[in-house]
Each structure stands twice: as structure tokens, then as C-alpha cells.
Amino acid sequence: MASCDSCGSRQNCSSASDGGNCSDGAAAGSQNSSPQFQQHHELADIKTVIGVCSGKGGVGKSMVTSLLARNLMKKGYTVGILDADITGPSIPKAFGLKGMLKGQEQGIFPAQSHNGVQIVSVNLMLENPEAPVLWRGPIISNIVKQFWTDVIWDGLDVLLIDMPPGTGDVPLTVFQSIPLDGLFMVSTPQDLVSLIVKKARNMALMMNVKITGFIENMSYVECDDCDHKIEIFGPGKTQAAADEMNVPLFDRQPIDPKLAQVIDAGQLEDFDNDYLPGAIAAVEQIIKSKS
DSSP states (O other), X not given: OOOOOOOOSOOOOOOGGGTOOOOXXXXXXXXXSOOXXXXXXXXXXXXXEEEEEESSSSSOHHHHHHHHHHHHHHTTOXXXXXXXOTXXXXXXXXXXXXXXXXXETTEEEOEXXXXXXXXXXXXXXXXXXXXXXXXXXXXXXXXXXXXXXXXXXXXXXXXXEEOOSSSSHHHHHHHHHSOOSEEEEEEOSSTTHHXXXXXXXXXXXXXXXXXOEXXXXXXXXXXXXXXXXEOTTOSOSHHHHXXXXXXXXXXXXXXXXXXXXXXXXXXXXXXXXXXXXXXXXXXXXXXXXXX
């Protein structure tokens, strides 16, 4: 323990035997194609759509999405979460949701948390929540589309889309199928963040998606005795990456053992905090700009 010291499109690639790689020109060419956005369910009411993504796994992206939802609800907004991180059960776990989604001929109804956050997740469609999701990319991508086209989202001020890490099929599907009004990128303080973030950022640019800003997670731990901030991973590198890309860094989120405990217990909504104030303010600005 630390102590207190006070590409987006299908591309033509050269074969491995030729020693070739995907060319930059082929990758860049994808940005010339217009995305074919899908229409959401005719009975759904969604005012604003915000994506939450990361360049790699293990950075706490789903936790950030859950905190955004919880704190936006606290401010009086109606919030939904489309859990596009298909193989991960993090979102239902954080809100203590179990059981199956319900539907009828008209469509699928989202589950609701204790405080009314509307949530759709594959883990709420499995009879056994511990069963692995052994689906290939095209099936997973179609499920994500259905979460948008077949779900009757009810009067949402904002729908948050929790995307899987990386630049694979699902982020590509989201960028091509769902019109995003904003996109947050979640990172951690390590040196590798710059390269990883640039890959995810370049994918977003290729798909003509504007990045709203960065959130650095696991930035520090606060000493219980003197409130000194201990940067256990060293000084964060996200600010430098954000400055280089001319994108704001909204928040530096600490490692909070109490937060981990309430998420494990499915009681995130009972956790009183004011985390992510910069990102919350940015979402509010986007919502107001569309009203």
C-alpha cells in the first residue's frame, strides 16, 4: 500500500507474407463515408445521447458511466444507460439490478434502478447472469443496434452509452449507427495512455465524432489522516495528451475504496458524492443546447 509523505472501415490490407500493413490512406478514406444512422424506436423519447469510451480495458469506464448517470439523476435529469459493453455485467451490478428485461410486440422496456435510471444490458437478458456471452462480433453489433432501435426509452433527457474498450466492432457500430451528441474518453495516469488515447481519438475523428473531453480515473488516493493526495501511478499523463489534442480534461477521479464497496454491493445510488463535476457540467451544457 502507498503511504502518505505529506480504424473504422473494412480496409484492404497487404498480406502478412508481403510484410505489409494497413495503409494510412485506406484508414483515412473511411471518414469520407457518411454514417447511416439508425432511427430509435418510434415510441422512444431521447433528447441527448452521450458516449463513454476508452482506448483500453480496466480503466473504470463503466464506473464512470454509472457515476455520471447517478449524479445527473441527482440534478433532476431523466437518464438511461445503454450498456454496449456486451460481455461485461458492470452496469447492472453497480445498480443492483437482477432478473430479465420485459417486452411486448411493440418493443423492449428498459429495467429501472431504485431511483429510476433506465438500463438495458445483455446481463438482464440472461437466465443465468453468470453465463458467459459467447457471441461473435456481428451478433454483438446487432444486439447493440437493437438496444437503440427496439427499446422503448421513456422521456430521457440523456442516454449514456457505455462502450467496450478499444476500436473494435462495437465502437464502430455505435459511431456508424447512433447519432452522438458528445463523447467522453476515460483514461488512467500511466505513460501508455497517450498512445492508447490517440488510437481511440483517431477512430472517433475518422468517424466524424467530436470528443467532448477526457476523464482521468484512478488519478490519486487521499490520505485518511491529512487529505494529502498520493499519486500511486505517478503524475497523470492525461492532461498532456488532452492539451496536445486540444481537448479539455474535465475531471481527475480518485481511487475511492468506499465507491468500490457500494458498487460491489449494488448500492451505487446510495453513495453520496460530488464526483465528476466537470463532466456533469459539460453534459448539462449539451442538454441545454438541444432544448
